[in-house]
Each structure stands twice: as structure tokens, then as C-alpha cells.
Amino acid sequence: MKKLLSLLSLVLTVALLAVPVQPAIAAxxxxxxxxSAAISLKDSLDEIEKTYEKEHPDINLTFNYGSSGALQKQIEQGAPADLFFSAGKKQMDALVRAGLIGSNKTxxxxxxxxxxxxxxxxxxxxVKQLTDKAVKKVAVGQPETVPAGQYAKETLTARKVWDTLQDKLVYAKDVRQVLTYVETGNVDAGFVYKTDALTSKKVKIALNILSSVHSPIVYPAGVIKESKHAEEASAFYTYLQSKDAGTVFKKYGFKLN
Structure with a gap:
């Protein structure tokens, strides 16, 4: 009997080993x-990223930060992107005219x-005081590619000191570089967004610029038409307009449109 049971056990073991193992289904x-988002949005979007990914574990948000003009050029040249969040209407309008972005909203x-x-x-x-001899260097974003630089140029032009200040101007690749120049004392002053100024303890606001002397500072967002994940991108685009996202933006000094 023992020999029979041992034989049966051996046969069963061999049979089990012969059954093909099904590979685990990969998650x-x-x-x-x-x-692709304006660098001035980094702090607020970094916070939104954590919340959104926690609520949507099937989504991984990756941000490409930079000046809005540089990001616009990247998208025009075919760089991958699912959504564009600009710090200027000019850059968004250019992509809409090029047929690269459809519906968008400030x-x-x-x-x-x-x-x-x-x-x-x-x-x-x-700002006319920037022409004083005591002021040696003033930082601004490149007006052609950095919306904050464009607004600064419009302001200084309106006050008739843009040409006078040419020898003092230090151009930066984006608004956060302007902030860094001021933080490190490499310049005496710089033009940034209020939201940027609020992120740093190394600078202080010396002057609030009247909105009447420059174009409206708006932040439009839109889904890239060639996005390979249009549905998911549209869902995030909608979330950016939600009450929860709005609370985060206001926390960092933005105003909701």
C-alpha cells in the first residue's frame, strides 16, 4: 500500500510539473x-501634481517648464506635449493660428x-528711478520669448525710459532667472510676477506696476491637437479649472480669471 501511495504521489507531482505556468499579467x-508650462507656474503645479496623481493613479504628470516663448517654439518644431499652459496670450494665439491647439481658456x-x-x-x-546713477543693473526676461520681459518692456516704453536703460539691462531666459539675479545681488532690481516674488525671502517688492501700462497678464491653457492622450489631457485641462486647483493657484498668489 505504501508503495502504491508513493507511486501515486510521484505521478501527481510529475503531472503538476507538466502543467504550463501562465505568465502573470503585467500591470x-x-x-x-x-x-509644457510657464516656469512661473512651477510651485503651484508641483503641488497640483501630487494631488492629481493621488486621485488618478493611472496618470503620471510630467512637466516641461520654461519661458512661454521657448515652449511655443518647441511645440511648433514638433516636440512632444499634451497640454500647453502659457504665461501669455501671444504664445497661445500663435499655436492656435498654426493649428496646433484648438479650444483654450484663460x-x-x-x-x-x-x-x-x-x-x-x-x-x-x-520705474523712472531706474535711470538713477545708483542703479547699475536691471534684470528683465528676453521680451521676444519671455512674457514677463514683454510686459516689462511695455512698462518701460510707456514711461519713456526703455531706450535710456539699454546699457543697464541684463536679459534672462525666463522669469525665474530674473528672480535669481536679484536674489544673488547680481542686479539691483528686476521685473518678475508677483507670484514669483512671493516664493522668495531673498527679495522684496519695491514697486507694484500698474496694469494699465502693459498688456493684460493672462495664463491660458489648451490641449495639443496631436496629443496621443487627448482624453486624459482634456480631463487634466478640466481639472485645472476646478475649485480644488483654483484653491492651490490662489495660495501661490494667482488670481482666477
């Missing part, structure tokens, strides 16, 4: 959404300010 990888607004190092004793009541 579906999250959908990666690539968002979600946020911002303000332009003049900042100085936090330990500076300089005071300003007008």
Missing part, C-alpha cells in the same frame, strides 16, 4: 501626460512687480 503602466491672471534684494535700502515710487 498597465500609467499614462504619461507631458505638460485660467489665471497675475501682476508685474519690481523686486530688489531683501537687504537693499533702495526705494522706488516710479
Amino acid at each position: 498597465k503602466a500609467p499614462t504619461e501626460l507631458l505638460i 485660467i489665471l491672471t497675475n501682476e508685474l512687480v519690481l523686486v530688489i534684494p531683501s537687504d537693499s535700502n533702495k526705494t522706488f515710487t516710479t
Whole structure:
């Protein structure tokens, strides 16, 4: 009997080993959404990213930050992107005219300010004071590609000091580089968004720029027509307009449109 049981056990073991093992079904990888966004949105979008991915575990948000003009050029040249979040209407309109973006909406607004190092004793009541001999260097974003630089140029032109300041101007690739120049004391003052100024303890706002002397500072967003994940991109686009996202944007100093 023992021999019979041993034989049966051996036969059963061999039979089980002969059964092909089914490979485990691989978990579906999250959908990666690539968002090209103005660098001034970084702090708020970094926070939104954490919340959105927690609520949508099937989505992985990847952000490509830079100046809106540089991002516009990248998209025009075929760089991959699912959604564009600009700090200027000019850049969004260019992509719409090129047929690269369809529906879009202005979600946020911002303000332009003049900042100085936090330990500076300089005071300003007008941008015309930037022409004073005591002011050696003033940082602005490249007006052609950086919306904040465009608004700064419009402001200085309106006050008739743009040409006078040419020898003092230090151009930056984006608004955060302007902020860095001021933080490190490499310039005496710089034009940034109010939201940028609020992120740093190394600068202080010396002057709030009147909105009447430059184009409206708006932040439109739109889904790229050639997105390979149009449905998911549209869902995130909708979320950016939600109350929850709005709370985060307001926390960082933006105004909802």
C-alpha cells in the first residue's frame, strides 16, 4: 500500500510539473501626460501634481517648464506635449493660428512687480528711478520669448525710459532667472510676477506696476491637437479649472480669471 501511495504521489507531482505556468499579467503602466508650462507656474503645479496623481493613479504628470516663448517654439518644431499652459496670450494665439491647439481658456491672471534684494535700502515710487546713477543693473526676461520681459518692456516704453536703460539691462531666459539675479545681488532690481516674488525671502517688492501700462497678464491653457492622450489631457485641462486647483493657484498668489 505504501508503495502504491508513493507511486501515486510521484505521478501527481510529475503531472503538476507538466502543467504550463501562465505568465502573470503585467500591470498597465500609467499614462504619461507631458505638460509644457510657464516656469512661473512651477510651485503651484508641483503641488497640483501630487494631488492629481493621488486621485488618478493611472496618470503620471510630467512637466516641461520654461519661458512661454521657448515652449511655443518647441511645440511648433514638433516636440512632444499634451497640454500647453502659457504665461501669455501671444504664445497661445500663435499655436492656435498654426493649428496646433484648438479650444483654450484663460485660467489665471497675475501682476508685474519690481523686486530688489531683501537687504537693499533702495526705494522706488516710479520705474523712472531706474535711470538713477545708483542703479547699475536691471534684470528683465528676453521680451521676444519671455512674457514677463514683454510686459516689462511695455512698462518701460510707456514711461519713456526703455531706450535710456539699454546699457543697464541684463536679459534672462525666463522669469525665474530674473528672480535669481536679484536674489544673488547680481542686479539691483528686476521685473518678475508677483507670484514669483512671493516664493522668495531673498527679495522684496519695491514697486507694484500698474496694469494699465502693459498688456493684460493672462495664463491660458489648451490641449495639443496631436496629443496621443487627448482624453486624459482634456480631463487634466478640466481639472485645472476646478475649485480644488483654483484653491492651490490662489495660495501661490494667482488670481482666477
